[in-house]
Amino acid sequence: MFEVDIKHLFKSLLLFLLFSLLWGQEEFTVHKIYFDGNQSFSSSLLKKQLTIEPKTLSQRLFFWKDAITYTDGHVDQDLRHIRKFYQKEGFLFAEVQAEKIPRRKAGDINLHFIITENKPVLTDNILYNIQARSEGEKEVIDSLIQERKGSFDLLPGQRFRDESVENMRRELFKILLDHGYPEPDITYTLFLKNEKRQVDVHLTITPGRIYHLGDIRISGNEHIKPFVIQKQVTLEQGDIFSQSALEKNQQLVQQLGLFEYVSIKNLVREKNEDTGTLPVEIFVQELPQWSFKTGAGYGLDERIRFSATIRRQPFFGKARYAVLTLKYSYLEPYHINLKITQPAFLTSRSTLFLNPFARREREKAYNLERFGVSVTFQQGLSSFSNTFVNYTIERNQLDLSEDITDAFLLTNTYYNKSKISWGISTDRSSPLFYPDKGFFASFVTTFSGLPGSQYHYVSALTEFKKFQYITEGLIIAGRIKIGSMKPVMNDESAPIEERFFAGGSNSVRGFLRNELSPKNENDISVGGNSYFEASLEFRHQLLNILSGVLFVDIGNVWIDYNSHNFKDLAWSPGVGIRIRTPIGPIRFDVAYPLNQPDGKVRYHLSFGQAF
Incomplete structure (x- = not known):
């Protein structure tokens, strides 16, 4: 007499069937991929959703090399990818089938996807539930949304798309971030009406508290004085917080040409809820005081060419820098160029250049x-x-x-x-x-x-x-x-x-x-x-x-x-x-x-x- 472990026998049988199924799948290479019925999207866009790729030009030319092979499991996976893509684009009831068309060469096929798009789901009602701290704030936020809603991707009567809802959510975030709300929360709920093939979108907007700028701190600078950066920024203590203003000032500081990296961010963890203020940090990483680069190349006109560049900052000034360039080629036996740059000369967007030069030009x-x-x-x-x-x-x-x-x-x-x-x-x-x-x-x-x-x-x-x-x-x-x-x-x-x-x-x-x-x-x-x-x-x-x-x-x-x-x-x-x-x-x-x-x-x- 012996005892049979039913649980162990069941697992072994399941593994055997799984390996048999995988082992028994026929492998094939794909020559071309076709789509039919895709009225709303191009074939090239649908191909991007696939894991299966047809033979490349090099694979066709070097035919003796082994090409990538696929199985029916890959086809089933790509069918799911295409259906998921259509659903995200509002075609919830799209039908997709695949047909393998054998070619003369054994194991080589053309793959044909047949798509029935059916009618898409349309956006019906878009409702906003603004949970502001007061009626006054609620009215202000609602007016901001009404001013911008015409530019949203998601509009009543249009085809519903997952991406459109997310874009709209990002736009609402941006509106709040630019009008004093550094910690907004926005969620949405979808209500599908199958019989009408329509969807209602309900958005819940919790703006949080409005904040003003507190301390404006500068860090990371070693040789560039803080006043050089302060002169460039337009942020002032007491301004209403605006994420766009931070990004704009980040570009202004970067335009000085003195920094390898610039970051301006709000220190939300250090916010003061009693005073409603939020500190801001301007972090910079300076370019090296000295840098040296060389280069060489060849062209049929210039022939062999060489170049060397020496950069120095600061250069006889707090925010000034100089670049000395030396070049040689057949067309320019010598080219000496010194470029002294004074950023933010009169305004934050203006620059003054002083450029002494000496060069020789050789033409026929x-x-x-x-x-x-x-x-x-x-x-x-x-x-x-x-x-x-x-x-x-x-x-x-x-x-x-x-x-x-x-x-x-x-x-x-x-x-x-x-x-x-x-x-x-x-x-x-x-x-x-x-x-x-x-x-x-x-x-x-x-x-x-x-x-x-x-x-x-x-x-x-x-x-x-x-x-x-x-x-x-x-x-x-x-x-x-x-x-x-x-x-x-x-x-x-x-x-x-x-x-x-x-x-x-x-x-x-x-x-x-x-x-x-x-x-x-x-x-x-x-x-x-x-x-x-x-x-x-x-x-x-x-x-x-x-x-x-x-x-x-x-x-x-x-x-x-x-x-x-x-x-x-x-x-x-x-x-x-x-x-x-x-x-x-x-x-x-x-x-x-x-x-x-x-x-x-x-x-x-x-x-x-x-x-």
């Missing part, structure tokens, strides 16, 4: 040595825009090529330039180095001819860039630049180094550097006074760090200041590859000039986007 038409100094006053208009006024005076030594004999050129060997510029720009593109949305626009005008200047001209240059996300991995980028320059005060021409040139890795890429411009009798580019460029790029990600680009550039330069003749535009299509790095792409482009007699293919190797 000339060699030029420039020694001078510039002073720039820059005023921030917003987080995205700024304007500036710049004055520059410099002493130039020009050495023209032996092939330059054109009367269009001034041949002074030594001369001075004294000029003033004004400009405005806005940059709403992002992210840095690899923008996929937003735009950039700028305009700069210059007058040369102030006392001490031997050359007199007026110039203007405007540029516009736009970046647009199209679909996963595909970005369209476009640029337009147009400029004009006119000699004035009886001058016949402007200095050659100030004229417009086109062609090169960052210009019309079917031409070499400065090749696209008016030429003299010896076929040397001498620049012009009218300028136009436009570019269009299709940027598509191929692998993790590798992208491909299709582009077309057009442009030209004309002698006269008002000679923008668009019938003369040079067209240059091309292709390129980009290797992604943390500080911008390594770029290789191949372009062909369509309407040029020589028809030579041009190659460009450089760093950074073309625009």
Whole structure:
């Protein structure tokens, strides 16, 4: 006789069935994924909800390598993911099915998802239960909500979405945080009416007590005096607490350029309920007093290039800092640039720059040595825009090529330039180095001819860039630049180094550097006074760090200041590859000039986007 442990036998049988089920599941690879019935959402968006991925291009090319395999369990999991996605988007009664379509190769399938969306649930009533400390506070908070509710994601009659409720809750939090309530509490309850496919949203808002700013403390600073930070902030003791005000002041302190890290936060644990005050801490982490950076690179135009940067703060002042930059390349045998920056010069958003410089430029038409100094006053208009006024005076030594004999050129060997510029720009593109949305626009005008200047001209240059996300991995980028320059005060021409040139890795890429411009009798580019460029790029990600680009550039330069003749535009299509790095792409482009007699293919190797 022997005894049977029924509990142990049951566990063993259950484990056996589970392993048998898993072992018996057929494995397969997925070639393509299709969706049908998805009227409200794109297939690319639905694919993001899946764990199953079709074969990549590299897996198809290297077919001898093993691809990722899946089972029916993965399909069932993704069915749940798609249903959950639809439910979050308000389609509570959506139906999703999956169909495996075998291909010729054994174990290789196309996966077909069939979706019946059915009618979504709509938002009906949105009710607010404000539990304020007094009727007066309740009325104030209600009026704030009524002012903003038109901008909420969740509105009566619209499709109900989980994300819309959370966005609305965050907006209500922001309203309270910006009007003196540092500890609000907001909850909501949903009441679903199945027969009408509608939902009511009931929000309970407990604002807590209103607080004013107490002590404003500064910590973390070692060499920067507290008054430098105090001068920059607009917070004052007794102000009504506002989270947006803290964030705005954090940006203002960061704009000083003296700190690696800035944080302004309320010390809610130290609040004084008797006086209704809340202390605030401004914490900063200073940049090093001394820093040194070096760099090296290679481009087909610049060839080997080196750079070194030395930074010092503070520099003969409490909030002033200086950056010394040394550069070498074939185009600039030396470039010495000292930039002294005085942040918060007149206002919290204004900056003064003092910039002595010395550099040598090497071009096919000339060699030029420039020694001078510039002073720039820059005023921030917003987080995205700024304007500036710049004055520059410099002493130039020009050495023209032996092939330059054109009367269009001034041949002074030594001369001075004294000029003033004004400009405005806005940059709403992002992210840095690899923008996929937003735009950039700028305009700069210059007058040369102030006392001490031997050359007199007026110039203007405007540029516009736009970046647009199209679909996963595909970005369209476009640029337009147009400029004009006119000699004035009886001058016949402007200095050659100030004229417009086109062609090169960052210009019309079917031409070499400065090749696209008016030429003299010896076929040397001498620049012009009218300028136009436009570019269009299709940027598509191929692998993790590798992208491909299709582009077309057009442009030209004309002698006269008002000679923008668009019938003369040079067209240059091309292709390129980009290797992604943390500080911008390594770029290789191949372009062909369509309407040029020589028809030579041009190659460009450089760093950074073309625009």
